[in-house]
Amino acid sequence: MKLSKGERVFEVFNVTVMILFAAICLYPFLYVIALSFNEGKDAMRGGIYLFPRVFTLENYTKLFEDKRLAGSFLISVFRTVTGASLGMLVNALFAFALSKNDLPFRKILNWLIVIPMYFGGGIIPYFLVCKSLHLTNNVLVYVIPWLATPFYIMLLRISMKDLPDSLEESAQLDGAGYGTVFFRIVLPLCLPALFTVILLGGITHWNDWLDGSIMVSNSRLWPMQTLLLNILQGADMMSFFKGKNLSTAGGMVRKIEITPESLKMAMLVLTVVPIFMIYPLAQQYFIRGIMVGSVKG
Amino acid sequence: MAKPLISGETGRLLRKYRMLYLFMLPGLAILLTFAYLPMGGLVMVFQQYDPVSGFFGSEWVGFANFRRVFSSPVFSRALRNTIVISGLKLLIGFPMPILFSLMLNELRMQRFKKTIQTIVYIPNFVSWVIVAGVWYSLLSSEGVVNQVLMNLGVVEEAILFMQRKDLFYPIIIFTDLWKTLGYSTIFYMAAIATIPLEHYEAAMIDGAGRFRQAIHITLPVLSGTIALLFIMAVGGLLNAGFDQLWTMGNLAVRDIADILDTAVLRTLTSGSVNDLSTGAALGMFKSVVGLVLFFLTNWVSQRLVHESLV
Numbered sequence: 001m002k003l004s005k006g007e008r009v010f011e012v013f014n015v016t017v018m019i020l021f022a023a024i025c026l027y028p029f030l031y032v033i034a035l036s037f038n039e040g041k042d043a044m045r046g047g048i049y050l051f052p053r054v055f056t057l058e059n060y061t062k063l064f065e066d067k068r069l070a071g072s073f074l075i076s077v078f079r080t081v082t083g084a085s086l087g088m089l090v091n092a093l094f095a096f097a098l099s100k101n102d103l104p105f106r107k108i109l110n111w112l113i114v115i116p117m118y119f120g121g122g123i124i125p126y127f128l129v130c131k132s133l134h135l136t137n138n139v140l141v142y143v144i145p146w147l148a149t150p151f152y153i154m155l156l157r158i159s160m161k162d163l164p165d166s167l168e169e170s171a172q173l174d175g176a177g178y179g180t181v182f183f184r185i186v187l188p189l190c191l192p193a194l195f196t197v198i199l200l201g202g203i204t205h206w207n208d209w210l211d212g213s214i215m216v217s218n219s220r221l222w223p224m225q226t227l228l229l230n231i232l233q234g235a236d237m238m239s240f241f242k243g244k245n246l247s248t249a250g251g252m253v254r255k256i257e258i259t260p261e262s263l264k265m266a267m268l269v270l271t272v273v274p275i276f277m278i279y280p281l282a283q284q285y286f287i288r289g290i291m292v293g294s295v296k297g
Numbered sequence: 298m299a300k301p302l303i304s305g306e307t308g309r310l311l312r313k314y315r316m317l318y319l320f321m322l323p324g325l326a327i328l329l330t331f332a333y334l335p336m337g338g339l340v341m342v343f344q345q346y347d348p349v350s351g352f353f354g355s356e357w358v359g360f361a362n363f364r365r366v367f368s369s370p371v372f373s374r375a376l377r378n379t380i381v382i383s384g385l386k387l388l389i390g391f392p393m394p395i396l397f398s399l400m401l402n403e404l405r406m407q408r409f410k411k412t413i414q415t416i417v418y419i420p421n422f423v424s425w426v427i428v429a430g431v432w433y434s435l436l437s438s439e440g441v442v443n444q445v446l447m448n449l450g451v452v453e454e455a456i457l458f459m460q461r462k463d464l465f466y467p468i469i470i471f472t473d474l475w476k477t478l479g480y481s482t483i484f485y486m487a488a489i490a491t492i493p494l495e496h497y498e499a500a501m502i503d504g505a506g507r508f509r510q511a512i513h514i515t516l517p518v519l520s521g522t523i524a525l526l527f528i529m530a531v532g533g534l535l536n537a538g539f540d541q542l543w544t545m546g547n548l549a550v551r552d553i554a555d556i557l558d559t560a561v562l563r564t565l566t567s568g569s570v571n572d573l574s575t576g577a578a579l580g581m582f583k584s585v586v587g588l589v590l591f592f593l594t595n596w597v598s599q600r601l602v603h604e605s606l607v
Contacts, residue, residue, distance in 0.1 A: 007507055014400050015409075021397075022416040025479065028431045029419075031441055035434065046439040094324035097317035104307045104314070109321070112328060119588055121335025122580030124565055124573055128341075129334045132351070148327035178316040207424035210540075214565055229426045229544060232433065261434070268430045272423055279422060283415060286422065290483055 029272070036060070036269045040262030059266035062258055068220060068227065069267070076206060076223040079142035084202035088194055090147045095156035096182055113150040123214065130215055141215045142223065146205070152197045155292050159193035160186060196289040199282045206274060224271045231264055342578040348570060362578040372579065375560040378553055382537040385466060387530050390474050394481035395523060399511050401482060402489050414486070417479030425476075429544035432472050433459060460549040469554075473541060481526075488522045489515060524601055532594035535587045557583045 003011065030050060035043055036059055038052035047053070063069050098109060120126070126145075127136075135141040167189075168181050176184070187194065212226025219227065337352075342362050344355040366372050404410040420428065436442050438455035446452045458464055492514065500510050539558035546554035555563075557579065564576025 004506065010403075010507070011405075014403055017400065018404065018409075018413050022413050024475065025417050025420055028435055032431050032434060044439055046444045049441060049444075090323045090327065093320040097314070097321045100314060100317065102310055103317065104310050112325075116328065116332035118591060119336070119584060120332065121337070121339050122577060122584060123561060124577040124580060125335035125338030125341060126331070127565060128338055128346075128348075128352075128573075129331065131348075133330070145327065145331040148324040148331075150328075153324070178320070182320070203422055207422075207426075209424060209426050209544075214562070225424055225426050228430065232426065232430045232544075233547075261437075264430065265434065268427060268434075272427050275422055276419075279419065280415075283418065287418075287483055290480070291487055 029276075032265050032268050035262065036265035038262065039257040040259030041257050043262055044259060056257065058258060059262045060270075062263060063266050063270065069224075069270075071220055072222050072224045072227045073270075075139060075142070075221065076225070078139065079208075079223060080202050080205040083143045083146055083205040084198045086143065087147045087149060087152070087201050088197050091149055091152040091197060092156050092187065092190070092194065093182070094148065095153045095160055096178075096186055098153065099157050099160040113153050117150045127214060136215050137218050137221065138216075139221055142205070142208075142211055146201075149201070152201065155289060156190065156193050156197060158292060159190045163189055192285070192288070196285040196292075199278070199285045200289050202278075203275065203282075203286075228267050228271050231267055234260075339577065339581055341574050342581050344574055346570075346574040346577070348573075358574075362574045363582070365575050366579045366582065369575075371555070371560055374552065375555050375557045375579075379535055379537045379556040379558075382466065382469060382542070382556060383534045385470055386473055386538070387534075389470050390477070391527060391530060393474060394478055394485060395519065397478060398482045398485035398489065398519070399515060401486065402515060403507060403511065414479070414482075417482070419479070420476045421480035423476075425540035425544045428472060428476055428541075432468070432475075432545070436468070459545075459547060462550055462553055465550045465553060469538075469541065469545065472545065473538060484522055484526060485519055488519050492518050525598060528594045528598040528601070532591040533587070534590060535583055 031048075034048055034050055034052050037055055037057070038048055039054040039056045040059065042054040094113075097103060098106065098113075100106070103109075130136055130141055130145065135144065163186065167185055171181050171185055207225060208223070209225035209229050212222040213229065216222060216226075219230070222230075340352055341355065343357060343359060344352075345358050345361075346352075346355045350356075401410060401413065404413070434440055436458035438457060442458070443452075443455040447455065456464070458468060496514050497510055500514055505513065535557060537556045537558070539556070539562075542554055542556050542559050543562065546559065561576050561580040561583070564572040564579070
């Protein structure tokens with residue numbers, strides 16, 4: 001295909017802009033990673049762009065010495081795994097029932113899931129409800145209120161409606177109940193939608209920091225995001241440094257090369273790494289979910 | 298036409314599906330408890346809520362909480378900031394994904410296009426805590442932005458980006474764009490994917506260059522999506538970006554960074570019980586007005602998008 005001169009100029013311009021934009025999206029992460037592997041004192045001089053100048057693992061080893069970090073990691077993993085998988089089950093069960101066109105009271109039930117998508121009581125009544133249920137300062141607050149999500153119910157219902165009725169009917173002729181139909185036929189046939197819900201739910205759980213900030217005052221029960229936010233805002237830095245300023249190794253006083261900044265960078269990297277690991281695998285499911293949601297919305 | 302509540306047919310279906318109602322029970326219980334109970338809890342906006350007496354025992358005060366909200370300087374400040382930040386995001390952040398999608402669509406190498414898409418979607422999937430941390434670091438006095446500016450001789454001394462009121466909105470708009478631009482293009486790229494290749498080929502035979510193809514073929518297909526997304530953005534005008542402003546705001550810029558949502562949350566984190574009812578009233582104002590805005594724009598969209606699709 002022949003290109004005119006103007007088109008060729010545009011082509012070069014376009015590709016350059018695209019590469020530039022992709023670089024702007026990616027570079028900040030690379031910068032933070034470089035800083036997290038650099039000695040803190042040295043990093044304060046500036047001039048680190050892409051690679052660490054004085055390489056060290058000390059920022060990370062210091063972080064790992066902190067019991068609270070390990071605790072927050074476990075809490076994040078706990079809420080992500082149980083929240084996403086149990087949520088998928090609760091939402092899929094609900095969606096399966098709603099996918100029956102002749103289900104009595106279907107209209108009311110439909111409204112019941114649509115209304116919360118557009119209106120809510122707000123954060124203060126929500127907090128008071130959780131408090132009265134003794135969910136504040138309780139890790140269950142990260143999981144239980146999230147189990148039913150209207151958006152995921154709708155997403156799952158769409159793919160369940162696409163299933164041919166004949167499959168279910170023939171199974172029922174063979175004496176299968178709805179339990180068997182649901183677990184043996186419906187779920188396996190909706191796997192892509194289930195993956196979408198699990199992955200979107202998982203990423204929401206991993207990224208959430210608000211619950212920890214408002215529902216939990218005991219910092220030992222915080223997920224990583226909440227802990228990170230408090231560290232970033234400087235409110236929680238001192239506790240990280242307590243008793244660590246002078247670490248002695250074999251009687252020798254080690255030079256302090258760690259700064260609050262370098263610890264923050266390492267913590268940032270640890271919090272974002274899980275997302276980066278699953279992102280390439282999960283990308284297509286995310287986009288699918290966003291698309292299906294937008295068609296409905 | 299009046300129907301009996303449970304006719305013979307409904308009764309048969311109820312029996313047939315009784316297992317399915319059991320299936321819905323967990324989800325129903327969660328929704329009623331955590332979505333509907335807080336809505337009921339909104340009675341507190343008409344009370345002087347105190348935790349000991351709860352929703353049932355607290356003193357009724359009528360609209361006093363709303364009067365308190367509307368007369369408070371924090372409210373007018375938060376409302377103004379919310380509208381200004383949302384407006385700026387709409388003005389600058391809205392056209393960019395359209396432009397970007399058109400440019401993305403002009404890329405010929407599919408492999409390259411896919412790679413670019415994969416990369417620009419990434420920031421959407423990390424939390425605002427991460428985004429705030431990353432950009433605070435980039436914009437810090439020894440961060441890379443200041444380093445480059447100083448090396449180029451643009452500035453003598455490091456700029457304290459996050460402390461400067463005049464730079465705060467540009468940073469907010471930019472980081473919002475950085476995080477959401479890729480994500481927003483997903484909708485447009487999906488619309489573009491529906492255009493049959495023959496349309497472009499026909500235009501090419503007619504002698505239309507690529508610029509004219511983009512204007513006359515691609516853009517018209519996008520108009521429905523553009524209208525829909527625009528109207529949804531207007532409907533969400535009171536959502537100026539709670540996560541972003543809470544994580545990126547700081548005391549130095551509190552005056553211009555405090556939006557309705559952050560003001561509500563601060564009544565909760567301030568630890569003062571007296572403020573709870575006021576905070577809930579402020580939150581209720583925001584969601585009721587937001588809902589009205591949403592329905593209004595949704596109504597407009599039904600007419601407008603309908604028209605534009607014909």
